[in-house]
Every structure is written in C-alpha cells, then in structure tokens.
Amino acid sequence: MAKWFINMKKADFNGIARKYGVSTVIARIMRNREVRTDEEINLYLNGTPEDLYDGRLMKDMECAVSILKEKIAEEKKIRIIGDYDIDGVNSTYILQKGLELAGADVDTDIPHRIKDGYGLNRALVDRAYQDGVDTILTCDNGIAAIEEIAYGKEKGMTVIVTDHHEVKFKEENGVRIYQIPAADAVIDPHQKDCNYPYKELCGAGVAYKLVRVLLEELEMDPAKAEYLIENVAIATIGDVVNLTGENRIFVRTGLEMLKKTKNEGLKALFECTGIDVENLNTYHIGFVIGPCINACGRLDTAKRALELLNAPGRREAVMMAEDLKALNESRKEMTEKGVERAVEMIETSALKEDCVLVVYLPDCHESIAGIIAGRLKERYYRPTFVLTKTENGAKGSGRSIEAYDMFAEMNRCAELFTRFGGHKLAAGLSLPEEKIGLFRKKINELAQLTEEDMQERVSIDLCLPFEYIDENLIAELKRLEPFGMGNEKPKFAERNLSVIDPRIFGKNRNVLKCRLRNERGMQMDGIYFGDVEDCLKVMEQRKVMPLTFYPKINEYMGKRSIQLEIVNYQ
Template identity: 70%
Template sequence: MERWFITMKKADFNQIAEKYHISPILARLIRNRDVIGEEAIDLYLNGTIADLCDGMLMRDMDRAVEILVEKIREEKRIRVIGDYDIDGVNATYILQRGLTELGADVDTDIPDRIRDGYGLNIDLIDRALDDGIDTIITCDNGIAAADEIAYGKKNGLTVIVTDHHQVPFIEEDGEREYLLPPADAVVDPHQPGCDYPFKGLCGAAVAYKLIEALCNVMQRDPEDLDDLMENVAIATVGDVMDLNGENRIFVKQGLEMLKRTKNPGLKALIECTGVDVERLNAYHIGFVIGPCINASGRLDTAKRALELLNAKTRREAVMLAEDLKALNDSRKEMTERGVEEAVQMIESTSLKGDHVLVVYLPDCHESIAGIIAGRIRERYYRPVFVLTKAEDGVKGSGRSIEAYDMYENMTKCRELFTKYGGHKLAAGLSLKEENVDLFRKRINELENLSEEDLQMKVSIDMRLPFPYITENLVEELELLEPFGKGNTKPLFAERNLRVISPRIFGKNRNVLKCRLQDEQGNQMEAVYFGDVQACLQAMEEHPVMSFTYYPSVNEYMGRRTLQLTIVNYLPVQP
C-alpha cells in the first residue's frame, strides 16, 4: 500500500519567482528540493564550471600532486587501479588519460569482479610488483584496503588513494575511531579533517579533481581536459550520486559535451543503443548507456569498457560498442529469470513474513545480485539481500529502503561476514554458506522497522489543476533538469478525475492510454507505462480516481499536444 503526501515547504514563492524570472510553481519545486537561500538558488539555476570548488581544498590533494609531479619528472612507472563498475571504469580512464597527456608513464589494471572481488587485493599488488611498477593510484576504491596497502608499501611501492567511499571505523562507547589506510596520500572528501565543502562526489569526480590540480601545478591548461567532464557525468549518474551541488553542474555540463562528444567509443555506444543524441539526458545514461558499460564488468571484464573509452578508430569503437550492447542484452535476460525465481521463493516460503528479505539464489550469476535485489525491493518495498554461490562461499548484494540503514545494521552482525562494505542504501557482502540462515535470522532480529516504514511513500510536489498545465510550464520544468537521485522529477497530483476510454496498445502491449476529465470538465490526454493490465482493471472498476503525474508535450506527425504521464493511481471510494 502506498502513502501519498504533499510536500508543504514554506517560502515566499512570489518573491523568488520575481527575482529569478521563473513562475511561482517553479519556485515551489525548487524549495521542495531543499534549495534554500539566494546563493543556492542561483547555483541551482545558473551554476557553471566556474562555480566548482578548487580540488586543492581536499585533504592530501597537495601531497598527491607533489608525489605525481616528481614521479612524472623521474619517469617512474605508474599504475592506475580502478574498479569494475561504471564509476571505477570512468575514473580509471580519467586518470590514465590525464596522466598520459601530462607525460606520465602510466598503465591500468581493473580487478575481475568474480576472481578478484571489489577493490585492491594482494594479487593486484603482486602483479604491479612483477611488472616493475613504482607507484599505484587507486580510484573508486582503496579507502578500506589498509592491509593490502601496508603490504604494497612494505614491498617498496608508493601508493596514492583516491576514493569517495566512507572511511571504515570502529565504534567504542559512542566514540568513532577512523581507520585510514597507510598510503602516501589519501584523497577522499569523506575522511576526517577534509575541508572540501561538497562531500557527494563520485570516484570519477575525485579523479578529475586530481588531474585538474595536477594540470594547474604543472602549468598546463586544465581546459584541454575539460571533455573528461563527460566521463564524470556518466559516472555520477551511473553510480547514482545525488544530483545536487557540484554533481548537478558536472552532469549538466557533461551531458552537453556528450551530445557533441569526440570520443569514438562513446559516440558508437550512443549510436548503437539508438539514443537520440539531441535529446540525450540523465535517463539515457542511467538506463541505456550506463548499463552497457556496467555489463562488461558484470559478465566479462570491465577492461572491455575501458577499451571502448580508449578506442582510436571508428571501426574498433563500433565493434566494442556492439559487444557491450550484446552483453547487456544477455544481462537483462538473466536478471528477468533471477527476479522470477526470487519472487517465487518469497511467495511460497516463510520469507514473505520477514521485514528484511534475505533471498539465496545459488545458481544466479553473482554480478547481477544487486540488480535483482533492487527489483525485489521495488516490488515489496523492504530491504533486500540477494545471495549467490561464489567460488569460496556465498556472495551477495543488498538494496535498502529510506527507513533502514543497511551498512549500520550489517555492522551489528559483522562477525558473520568474511567481507562486507557499503552505505545506507546499498551494500555488498561475503559469508560462509553455513551462515546464510543465521544471517537471515540475525538481520531480522536486529531490525526495528514499523509497518509505516514499510509503506512506500509517494512524495507529491503539489496539486496542479489542469488549467495550469501549459506548454510554457512544460518548457520551464526543463530548467530543473538533470533529474535523478537527490533532484527528482517533479510529481503533481489531482483528485476526482474521471477516466475516459482507457485502452492498452503498443507493439508489446505495454502502454495504456486514456483521457482524464476534472470536475470542471477540462480534459487531458494521459499515458501509463507500468503494470498496464492492473491499471486498466482498476480504471474499469473505478471510473473516478486520483492520479500523480508529470506533464510533457507529445509530438506526433508534426502535431504537438499536452500529455500527462501517470505515475501512481488510487481509486476514489464512492
């Protein structure tokens, strides 16, 4: 069951509207996104690259730059070690390309998801030592690799960590002791004592800041590497970072650059996935282009995605892009099968009564456990862990709901894991097979979720009667883009709407179309893309309903019509 509520945040909307030449509707939407005060509103509406903070404000950035300047001058061999997801691959590419252009002798290594697991490990360090590497730079990992880094240092390596994950800590009597790795420099905005004002950067953005700082110190124009912002944008959206503050600027600017990208690999990927480049937005990165980049790390090796970014010729780029698309298509099929199996298990066992779902699918490919967990969370609105059989024991991924801090709860039973990590809304873990049932039992004993916590909350921006919906408003709403986590698409609602001639159509019969009429007789065209059968049945049983929606302009055969995309619906009880 859903709980709908209207966000009622106070401000002088007329004054804001007048000052920034926007409508009071837009002023209210901006306030609902917790953008408060003139400086913040101005940054939100008009922020540009010039508003990004200086990377040198990050703790240890000066130290990292100093080390690298020296290593480049001495022609020492540098290796970038990234991660196998979209953020790690783009961060690796940013460091590799930036350092190469600054004259460094640099190569890369990315762990294999299944063989190596996440982050730095002893094998990767041994490989670097065998190859005569002098300096390792991590990106999108490293903050939790204290033992591995100590091993590298003992064997004579210089190690620089760039990361954006939380710093591990031990807590005793309410006091936290943070465990920083013994690297030569640690650049991570989350570490204690870091004065960098914006903490929400992804790994690729931290890598970009390092390259920018290095350019400035080596008296090279950082603008020569501005195009790397498209990689920051892809990583920020793909790693589901909040699209506020600096991230909003990175994604806004990066998307514009991506529309005209000179990178043969990205160009080929946009073409082969059929994205209309003029309309390219954050949605396409999150759901079309991003999953193809991620698929290589899931089902093959992330080095394939890095090869795509490094492709020099169009022929090579097209071949690699088509490979990644094919990998992602097979990942989708595997995901559907996994979701079906998980639902069947929940519906037919005692799992259904658990507040925290722990689903063990031994035969599922471990790399898609997180995607399946996300889909199950959407369906049941509960925290979900999906576990799979791995080479040595069991591995899993978790996805959480707003009211449940996954990492904190896992920390309370950390003795059950051989390895774990993550944050409030997502986590990864490894454990012995004999601990699976015990984990399910313990994690459910630890939770204190109320029935209310387990109800999906639908946060509505405002009631928007039909006469207010105009082409001008639709155009103005574009000022709020890019949409995503932390800057959600506006959601409007209206009640007591009569449904007129609902019908399902489309090649895959996956679109519902109808007209909606308000109490004053105003009508609007509407479409719905969810579970269309269930929606149609509800409409036939309840001709008067309440809806949440987002307005857009539908262009068809040169005709422009206003149209609502229905998001949620509730029958109005007579």
C-alpha cells in the same frame, strides 16, 4: 500500498518567483528540494563549471599531487586500479587521460568481478609489483582496502587512494572509531576530517578533481581536461549519487558535451542503442548506456568497456559497442529469471515475514545480485540482500530503503563478513556460506524498522489543476533538469480525475493511453509506461481516481500536444 503526501514546505514563493524570473510552481519545487538560500537557488538554476569547488580543499589532495609530480619527473611507472562498474571504468579513464596529459608513464588495471572481487586485492598488488609498478593509484575503491594497502606498502610501493565510499568503522562503547588505510595519500570526501564542502561526488568526480589540480600544479592548462566532464556525468548518473550541488553541474554540463562528443566509443554506443543524441538526458545514460557499460563487468571483464572509451577509430568502436549491447541483452534475460526465482522463494517461505530480506540464490550469476536486490527492494519496499554461491563462500549485494542505513547496520555485525563495503543505500559483501542463516537472523534482530518505515512514500510537489498546464510551464520545468536521485522529477497531482477510454498499445503491449478529465471538465491526454495490465484493471474498476503526473510535449507527425505522463495511481 504506498502512502501519498503533498509537500507543504513554506517560503515566500511570490518573492522567489519575482527575484529569479520563475513561476511560483518552480519556486515551490525548489523549496521542496531544500534549495533555499540565494546562493543555493542561483547555483541550482545557473551553476556552471566555474562554480565548482577547488579540489585542494580535499584532505590529502595536495599531498597526492606532490607525490605524482615527483613520480612523473622521475619517470616512475604508475598504475591506476579502478573498479568494474560504470563509475570505476570512467574514473579509470579520467585518471588515465589526465596522467597521460601530465606526461606520466601510466597504465591501468581493473579487477575481474569473479576472479578478483571488488577493489584492490593482493593479486592485483602482486601483478603490479611483478610488472615493475612503482605507484598504485586507486579510483572508486581503496578506502576499505586496509590490509591490501598495507601489503603493497610492505613491498615498498607508493599507494594513493581516491575514493568516494563511506569509511569503515568499529563501534566501541557507542563511539565510532574510523579505519583509514595507511596509504601515502587518501582522498575521500567522506573522511571526517576532510573539509571539502560537497560530500556526494562519485569516484569519477573525485578523479576529475585530482586531474585538475595536477595539471594546475604542473602549470598546464586544466581546460585541456575539461572534455572529461562528460565521463564524470556518465559515472554520476550511472552510480546513482545525488544530483545536487556539484553533481548537478557535472551532469548538466556533461550531457551537453556528450551531444557533441568526439569519443568514438561513446558515439558508436549511442548509435547502436538508437539514442536520440539531440535530446540526450539522464534516462538514456542511466537505463540504456549505463547498463551496457556495466554488463561488461558483470558477464565478462570491465576492461572491454575501458577499451571502448579508448577506441582509436570508428570501425573498432562499432564492433566493441555491438558486443557491449549483446552482453547487456544476455544480462537482462538472466536478471528476469533471477527475480522470478527470488520472488517465488520469498512468497513461499518465512522470508516474507522479515523486515530485512536476505535471499540466497546459489545458482545465480553473482554479477547480477545487485540488480535483483534492487528489483526486490522496489517490489517489497524493504532492505534486501541477494547472495550467490562462489568458490570461496557466499557473495552478494544489498540495496536499501531511505529509512535504513545499510552500511552502518552491516558495521554492527561486521564479524560475520570476510569482506564488505558500501554506503547508506547499497553495499557489497562476502561471507562463509554456513553463516548466511546467522547473518539473516542478526541483521533482522538489529533492524529497528517500523511499519511506517517500510511503507513507500509518494511525495507530491503540489496539486496542479489542468488549467495551469501549458507549454510555458513545461519549458520552465526544463530548467530543473537534470533529474535523478536527490533531484527527482517533480510529481503533480489532481484528485478526482475521470479516466476515459483507457487502452493498451504498442508492439509489446507496454503503453497505456487514455483521456483524463478533471472536475471542471477540462481534458488532457494521459500515458502510462509501468505495469499497464494492472493499471488498466484499476482504471476500469474505479473510473474516477487520483493520479500523479508530469506534463510533457508530445510531437507526432508535425503536431505538438500536451500529454500527461502518469507516474502513480491508487
């Protein structure tokens, strides 16, 4: 059972409210998000692209731009090599459009998830070499490709890395020795000697910084590339990085741009998935658009998603968007079957006793291992690896909980893997099939997780009596958007709520509606979208219970009313 707790961080809430023209509720929520100083509060509430840091602060940025300027002047062939997920596709598109603006002879390549695997590999290097490519420019990958980059350099090629993943390290006598590839320039804010102030950018954010600096150094107007912020926003949401600092600015700005996008592919994808573009938010990108883009890389080739972004006209865009949507529907079916099989394995074996789950699904399509791992992590609230069978052994993905640094722990048993990479909350790996049992044993022996670590925590911003909830507060809460990782949607609570007439509605019976009455007799409408059958059973048994919720406006047939979206129940 999840442990509920109320954030009790202290500050001069009345003073903050007066100074910034907000309510004390907003002041408390900002403090709970560790937004504390005047500079942080102002950036959080009012940040614009003008507040973004200069990309030159990144280690090797000026070196990379200098090389690219020279290659462009010499008309050398440059190839961008991205990755097959939403961040990789958008990073590739950003660099492609940026270099085209700069006058470069540029093309792109994206690895095939099954044939090539993650990131740069020898086959991609060979392909570039055979095509007469002079310079490889990576995005959303490369920081871990030490051998592959050395191979490219042996062939006389120039290699520039742009990435945002953690740097691999070896631990000797308790000291971490970081391994940086021997590329001509390596741009990654996670390098220990990189002085860039904000470390949480996704690959697309790093790529956009490079484009800006390149155009400025070529004495071109960088504003010509500003439309690419919409692609940074898509990648930032889809790659589930923290929506703090610069990422918050990118996403807030990008969502507004997307409402008026000129990109035919994105317009067609919005249309075929039925998104209300005027009210576009992080949910639509993360759970509707993102999965369609990712489905290409999972079940076919991510090059199709890149083709959609490059669609020359509406007709081509509509056909491609429909294909992406159909691929995602197939992916959903495969995922449900995979989750069912994994749960059955865990529940009927000793796996259930492990604090780090290692689940081997040999018949599962390797492309959905990460999604299944995420679903299992949510269900059991434990770090989870899902492995599948491939021609070259086992391959899979991991998803972690807050208390467990997955990438650091994998570094401690790196000798078991043929390849691995990632960050604190997610990772990818390959290893010989015969070492799966050893991996499960060792990763559990190394884990120092306590029972408390594996108990999900529900963080409540504050107890909010119904009497405080009105349209003004709901409008004010919009100033805290966009919501996502690192800037979660606020959770409010009331303790003893009477649940009146709970019922399940909807064509697919996936919505629960009820009336909620607090101890002082005030009533409001409630709505719940999770496991509605379980929620209904609990409500009918308990009658009076604590709930967490988020208030919103419901508009129906011209009428506006306040509705509480129920988030957690006990």
